[in-house]
Amino acid sequence: MAGQIKVECPHCKKESLHKTVGSINIDRTPEMRAKVQDLSCFRWTCPNCGVTSLVMEPCLYHDLANSFMVWLSEEKPQSADFDPLAGYTLRWTQDFNSFREKINILERGLDDRAVEMMKYLLFAQLNLDLDVVELLFHDLDEKSASFRFVAVLSDGVEQYVSMPSDTYQKLYQDVNERLYTSGRDFIKIDLEWAREAFSLLHSVEQ
Numbered sequence: 001m002a003g004q005i006k007v008e009c010p011h012c013k014k015e016s017l018h019k020t021v022g023s024i025n026i027d028r029t030p031e032m033r034a035k036v037q038d039l040s041c042f043r044w045t046c047p048n049c050g051v052t053s054l055v056m057e058p059c060l061y062h063d064l065a066n067s068f069m070v071w072l073s074e075e076k077p078q079s080a081d082f083d084p085l086a087g088y089t090l091r092w093t094q095d096f097n098s099f100r101e102k103i104n105i106l107e108r109g110l111d112d113r114a115v116e117m118m119k120y121l122l123f124a125q126l127n128l129d130l131d132v133v134e135l136l137f138h139d140l141d142e143k144s145a146s147f148r149f150v151a152v153l154s155d156g157v158e159q160y161v162s163m164p165s166d167t168y169q170k171l172y173q174d175v176n177e178r179l180y181t182s183g184r185d186f187i188k189i190d191l192e193w194a195r196e197a198f199s200l201l202h203s204v205e206q
């Protein structure tokens with residue numbers, strides 16, 4: 001799937017070739033993990049003027065050991081028709097931050113649906129007195145057993161916020177016992193999904 005595409009430099013407007021990543025098999029090329037997390041594998045330097053930019057191109061990330069695949073693609077990926085019994089988690093993301101965040105969540109063996117629901121709750125809570133434009137899972141704090149997120153504010157400032165793992169456990173239980181998510185196709189699990197999931201869970205309660 002790797003190949004070359006023509007890229008127009010956003011600065012000098014000159015077109016040149018860029019070698020695309022295509023697909024990543026992390027078990028075979030473990031060194032790609034860091035390059036995805038810092039996005040350097042999507043970085044391109046214009047040979048004409050030297051300006052560096054990120055090139056958005058479809059990329060499929062496959063982690064065999066942790067049984068998941070994540071698409072980075074602006075367009076919805078083709079139907080996979082995977083065997084749901086294979087127990088794979090198949091996800092679709094549309095931007096760089098969601099892509100690397102999704103990998104960061106799934107390779108820890110966490111349920112990204114429960115994490116998105118945590119983010120949804122946190123987002124509502126933070127926006128009572130802050131202007132949060134983006135909220136991303138960061139890591140697990142082993143000492144306090146809490147989930148750390150990074151909130152990006154409208155003025156560009158980044159702020160770390162934590163949520164106890166009890167919240168995760170509770171949501172994980174809800175999601176697994178009461179919501180069905182297909183393992184057959186690449187699906188988008190984001191804040192919008194979390195909003196719908198909450199309203200679905202509430203409607204069942206009433």
Ligand SMILES: [Zn+2]
Pocket residue numbers: 009010011012013014046047048049050051
């Ligand atoms: Zn240029």
